[in-house]
Amino acid sequence: MRNDDLVHARHPTELISRWYNTPMGARLAKDLAACLGRLADDAFGYHAVMVGAVLPCEPRLRIRARTQVAATREELAETPLMAVQADFDYLPIETESADLVIALHVLESTREPHEIMRELDRIIRPEGRVMIVGVNPVSFWHWQKSWLGREKMMRTGYLAGQHRAAWRVVDWLRLLGYDVQSVEHLGGVCPTTRPRFYDKMTRCRALSGKWLWFMQGFYVIDAVRRVSTPTAIRPAFRLPRMIPNKTRATVANQTTCQTTPPSRQQPSGRTINLFKK
Structure with missing residues (x-):
């Protein structure tokens, strides 16, 4: 099988997982795991689900019960977590059972990400957390597609799939x-394949995080599922009417009925005029 056919045959998340096992990918996965652990430091619950690509280093979470869901068996070969192979459109997880969901490059695996968004929303409990990791399509990391060939894409697996902008994913989450x-x-502005050069550019990555954050290679979106509870609409608060007022109204109605003169009927037969001489 040629490399071109191999690229099309493999799942996008499998290519991304393979890239995270390279020296440069492992270095970036370390920063990504630290970012996820810092964001999830205040996340509590019983069940955490990691969907998508598999990182070589796991983020530190307070939740001990973790489940890894991947698209292929090759990605789950080395993970120490409870592994499940499934399609991202139909996750074998109960509804509203996950307290924390970490989606690693899941939206890149399909051209119609709305089904995956609904499936992630289904398994998250109310007030649960979701973290979505993706590649920034307006960064130089993404623009490498224009000058890299198919063969080199095997080495840079993060270029696989359809990249979604962070602001678009934020709009989808708000609609839900x-x-x-x-x-x-994170990731910096300039892409590189050498971990040493990546470490030397620490100060530049810190400056770009302040001024050129929209040009960095990767993003992590942290959101909480809010569920509105329906409440009955109550009437406005009013003071009760005084009893004398009710009495007056009743008396007034009765007086009005009693003082109304009955309709007079004309007597039948001949009338007598008493004042006639």
Whole structure:
């Protein structure tokens, strides 16, 4: 099988998982795991689900019960977590059972991400957390597609799939009723394949995080699912009427009925005029 056919045959998340096992991918996965652990430091619950690509280093979470869902068996070969192979459109997880969901490059795996968004929304409990990781399509990391060939895309697996903008994903989450807490950016502006050069550009990445955050390669969206509880509409508050007022109204009605003169009827037969001489 040729490399071109191999690129089309493999799942996008599998290519991304393979790239995270490269030296440069492992270095970026370390920063990504630290970012996810920092954002999820105040996330509590019983069940956490990681959907999508598999990181070589796991983020530190307070939730101990974790489940890894991937699209292929090759991605789940080395993970120590409870592994499940399934399609992202139909997750084998009960409705509203996950307290924390971390979606790693899930939206890149399909051209119609709305079904995946609804499926993620289904498994998250009310007031649960969701974190979505993606590649920034307006960064130089994404623009490498224009000058890299198909063969080199095997080495840069993060270019696989359809990249979604962070602001578009935020709009989808708000339409579903989520409260977006923050949007973190990482990876720097300039893409590289050497971890040493990546470490030397630490100060530049810090400056770009302040001024050129929209040009960095990766983003992490942190959102909370808000569920509105329906409440009955009550009438406006009014003071009760005084009893004398009710009595007066009753008496007035009775007086009006009693003082109304009855209709007079004309007597039948001949009338007598008493004043006639």
